[in-house]
Amino acid sequence: xISIDDLHRALGSFRPVLDAQQRSxxxxxxxxxxxxVAGPGTGKTASLTLRIxxxxxxxGMAPRxxxxxxxxxxxxxxxxxxxxxxxxxIIDALKADPAISQSQxxxxxxxxxxxxxxxxxxxLCEQLLREFRNPGTQSPVxxxxxxxKTLMLREGLFGSRRDQDPSLxxxxxxxxxxxAKPYNYHVGTKAKLVKEIWERRFQDQVVWSQFPxxxxxxxxxxxxxxxxxxxxxxxxxxxxxxxxxxxxLLRLRAGQLKDFTEELKVVLVDxxxxxxxxxxxxxxxxxxxxxxSLAVVGDDDQSLYRFRGATVDLFRDFPLRYRNQFGRSPSxxxxxxxxxxxxxxxxxxxxxxxxxxxxxxxxxASKPALIHGPxxxxxxxxxxxxxxxxxxxxxxxxxxxxAAFRGLGYSIPGGRIQANATGGDVGxxxxxxxxxxxxxxxxxxxxxxxxxxxxxxxTPAIQVFNPRGEDTSTVDVVERLGGLLLECLDPxxxxxxxxxxxxxxxxxxxxxxxxxxxxxxxxxxxPPGLVAYAQGWANRDSGRVGYEWPRITxxxxxVYGLVHYLPELHNDxxxxxxxxVFMRQLSACQQLGKFEGRIIADPxxxxxxxxxxxELVRDFLAPIAEGVxxxxxxxxxxxxxxxxxxxxxxxSKGLEFPLTIVDxxxxxKDLRAPAFKRMPTAGSASHRMEDLLRQHSPLGVPARTQxxxxxxxxxxxxxVAFSRPQDVxxxxxxTPTQPGGRVPNxxxxxxxxxxCRWANNxxxxxx
DNA sequence: GAACAGATGGTTTTT
DNA sequence: CCATCTGTTC
Numbered sequence: 001x002i003s004i005d006d007l008h009r010a011l012g013s014f015r016p017v018l019d020a021q022q023r024s025x026x027x028x029x030x031x032x033x034x035x036x037v038a039g040p041g042t043g044k045t046a047s048l049t050l051r052i053x054x055x056x057x058x059x060g061m062a063p064r065x066x067x068x069x070x071x072x073x074x075x076x077x078x079x080x081x082x083x084x085x086x087x088x089x090i091i092d093a094l095k096a097d098p099a100i101s102q103s104q105x106x107x108x109x110x111x112x113x114x115x116x117x118x119x120x121x122x123x124l125c126e127q128l129l130r131e132f133r134n135p136g137t138q139s140p141v142x143x144x145x146x147x148x149k150t151l152m153l154r155e156g157l158f159g160s161r162r163d164q165d166p167s168l169x170x171x172x173x174x175x176x177x178x179x180a181k182p183y184n185y186h187v188g189t190k191a192k193l194v195k196e197i198w199e200r201r202f203q204d205q206v207v208w209s210q211f212p213x214x215x216x217x218x219x220x221x222x223x224x225x226x227x228x229x230x231x232x233x234x235x236x237x238x239x240x241x242x243x244x245x246x247x248x249l250l251r252l253r254a255g256q257l258k259d260f261t262e263e264l265k266v267v268l269v270d271x272x273x274x275x276x277x278x279x280x281x282x283x284x285x286x287x288x289x290x291x292x293s294l295a296v297v298g299d300d301d302q303s304l305y306r307f308r309g310a311t312v313d314l315f316r317d318f319p320l321r322y323r324n325q326f327g328r329s330p331s332x333x334x335x336x337x338x339x340x341x342x343x344x345x346x347x348x349x350x351x352x353x354x355x356x357x358x359x360x361x362x363x364x365a366s367k368p369a370l371i372h373g374p375x376x377x378x379x380x381x382x383x384x385x386x387x388x389x390x391x392x393x394x395x396x397x398x399x400x401x402x403a404a405f406r407g408l409g410y411s412i413p414g415g416r417i418q419a420n421a422t423g424g425d426v427g428x429x430x431x432x433x434x435x436x437x438x439x440x441x442x443x444x445x446x447x448x449x450x451x452x453x454x455x456x457x458x459t460p461a462i463q464v465f466n467p468r469g470e471d472t473s474t475v476d477v478v479e480r481l482g483g484l485l486l487e488c489l490d491p492x493x494x495x496x497x498x499x500x501x502x503x504x505x506x507x508x509x510x511x512x513x514x515x516x517x518x519x520x521x522x523x524x525x526x527p528p529g530l531v532a533y534a535q536g537w538a539n540r541d542s543g544r545v546g547y548e549w550p551r552i553t554x555x556x557x558x559v560y561g562l563v564h565y566l567p568e569l570h571n572d573x574x575x576x577x578x579x580x581v582f583m584r585q586l587s588a589c590q591q592l593g594k595f596e597g598r599i600i601a602d603p604x605x606x607x608x609x610x611x612x613x614x615e616l617v618r619d620f621l622a623p624i625a626e627g628v629x630x631x632x633x634x635x636x637x638x639x640x641x642x643x644x645x646x647x648x649x650x651x652s653k654g655l656e657f658p659l660t661i662v663d664x665x666x667x668x669k670d671l672r673a674p675a676f677k678r679m680p681t682a683g684s685a686s687h688r689m690e691d692l693l694r695q696h697s698p699l700g701v702p703a704r705t706q707x708x709x710x711x712x713x714x715x716x717x718x719x720v721a722f723s724r725p726q727d728v729x730x731x732x733x734x735t736p737t738q739p740g741g742r743v744p745n746x747x748x749x750x751x752x753x754x755x756c757r758w759a760n761n762x763x764x765x766x767x
Numbered sequence: 768g769a770a771c772a773g774a775t776g777g778t779t780t781t782t
Numbered sequence: 783c784c785a786t787c788t789g790t791t792c
């Protein structure tokens with residue numbers, strides 16, 4: 001083992017050493033419980049990483065006794081690569097350090113940093129059930145979101161035609177919208193709501209027997225729907241996220257994961273502000289196995305996942321809750337030195353956090369403000385760009401980005417926005433929005449689309465990177481592959497139009513796909529052999545005398561057969577992402593259907609043959625056409641350097657960009673714009689859901705009103721957005737929603753009492 | 768400037 | 783379904 005000073009010296013060999021606050025988190029004794037409240041840019045991951053390495057190198061803890069979890073896959077990857085990256089560099093530095101003795105060096109030689117367990121809590125639970133399963137049992141398969149949604153619809157709602165029950169209908173409608181407005185309320189919405197109640201049952205650890213069903217027929221139906229859904233999952237050997245975590249919690253409580261817990265020495269949890277009660281209980285169980293060695297890191301101001309059951313109170317009240325469980329208090333460490341942003345941005349962010357008086361009550365008690373780092377520059381002023389229409393906004397924004405990254409810079413009062421001469425590119429710029437979707441629900445173009453078009457029209461053109469916002473179904477390769485699949489499976493277009501449960505929207509997309517595929521196959525650049533291959537499939541004709549077309553083939557064979565003619569699907573990184581969309585949905589279809597992705601060609605039983613095709617149309621292709629299947633971001637390379645990234649504020653959590661553009665209101669041209677996104681008049685579905693279920697949970701009824709919680713959530717969202725930039729923060733929107741404008745908006749300085757605090761005291765310069 | 772008719776736009780985030 | 787906006791008419 002080495003000394004703590006050796007460790008910090010080794011870190012100093014390749015990056016700045018940690019500050020005093022960070023060191024107090026890192027250096028604490030291994031069994032100390034820690035409550036680390038870390039504002040944005042304060043080196044949260046750095047401290048966590050070095051603490052892990054300290055436990056291994058200084059305290060001699062076995063790497064596999066260390067468990068570090070985070071909330072998102074992205075953060076988990078980030079933590080893992082940091083632990084490995086720093087670990088190897090520190091080990092190298094120590095080996096080269098003459099002050100380290102030979103016996104210490106041979107100790108270091110034995111360390112395998114790779115054995116530290118890192119990952120999301122769901123990944124950990126899945127791993128635990130697989131690695132430590134009871135002899136003779138199968139570990140359950142975690143279902144994909146689409147599969148669980150479809151099962152809730154089919155088993156939960158269509159089963160016993162619960163979807164048609166008027167009492168269930170009105171019960172769910174009350175949850176769906178504030179004054180029971182039926183807008184956008186259909187059977188899919190009902191399934192979603194019933195599933196949300198199901199998830200909250202576990203997340204909030206609801207005592208279901210206390211949920212009053214007897215006198216309330218609608219509640220009984222919800223309960224029945226859950227039962228049918230659960231049965232369907234169990235029969236197929238599947239679990240969803242809630243069942244998975246719950247199963248692990250039950251096994252921990254029953255002492256059935258001893259093989260794992262006996263090895264466990266310390267638990268570290270990142271993003272703890274997004275934890276729910278079930279997860280807290282898992283962590284407490286794990287910590288109990290290692291004498292309470294639990295360190296949690298988070299920031300109450302950055303809790304964004306209430307809709308997924310996150311309860312920020314668990315973080316805020318952690319010292320108390322830990323004490324009640326373990327009989328001692330954790331040490332609280334505040335990380336307040338921001339190493340990300342310029343001085344002006346840090347003061348803007350501080351001012352924003354304290355803008356609304358009522359918000360202060362939900363923050364961690366006596367939380368200090370952020371302090372800019374010792375080498376932070378004053379920086380450029382925060383900038384606001386507001387235009388009369390979204391179109392004008394997109395034009396001017398495109399010109400700004402173009403001037404900053406492809407021209408001579410863009411002048412603003414008090415400075416100039418100019419790409420960093422040493423390797424800056426458009427990838428240093430991101431547009432953060434509440435949603436990156438290119439079209440509104442009613443099909444109107446939104447800022448992400450208009451900006452993409454404006455940037456493309458400039459010279460040289462600038463591309464955007466918006467994998468979540470673009471419509472998957474209109475991507476060239478998706479159209480070709482989708483169309484070819486349809487033409488091969490159902491050449492006469494007779495089955496796909498008759499398949500029940502396929503929306504009109506999907507039918508339109510199908511027609512378009514087919515046309516694109518035909519055009520492609522008949523074009524001069526069509527790959528040789530494609531037409532013959534497709535016709536062989538269409539006619540179910542092997543093309544060889546004496547060889548019959550097999551009675552059973554699989555959709556996978558067909559997809560791979562076609563991919564051969566569309567090489568971009570496996571050669572090109574972006575193509576691979578779209579091929580994965582098809583493969584993932586095909587596997588969902590296999591889990592859901594009777595035919596499990598098989599294609600029957602039986603002349604004696606055309607009914608069966610047709611049914612096998614219809615299943616593929618409904619569960620494999622229609623969801624892709626409807627845009628229900630999202631691309632998998634894990635497959636994406638990191639943000640391309642030469643494109644402007646467009647992402648949701650949620651996705652931006654934990655990231656930083658030299659130039660950050662925050663869309664504070666490109667959708668809000670008048671008072672009809674949705675209030676829940678700018679100035680809530682009531683709670684939304686997740687707040688109503690909390691009130692419905694938490695009264696039967698150990699959490700109890702939330703202390704604040706639904707409307708207050710809706711405001712709190714919005715302030716947190718913009719707090720996250722405003723704290724992403726390193727050098728320049730640019731707020732954009734349409735004129736009516738600028739500070740003091742006609743459309744009130746918490747992102748432009750209104751507090752929840754309807755007073756715009758920025759109206760006469762603009763904290764940014766207008767351009 | 769009031770009164771009326773017709774148009775408009777409407778839940779986001781994800782393991 | 784319904785609140786709000788826009789345009790027209792007096």
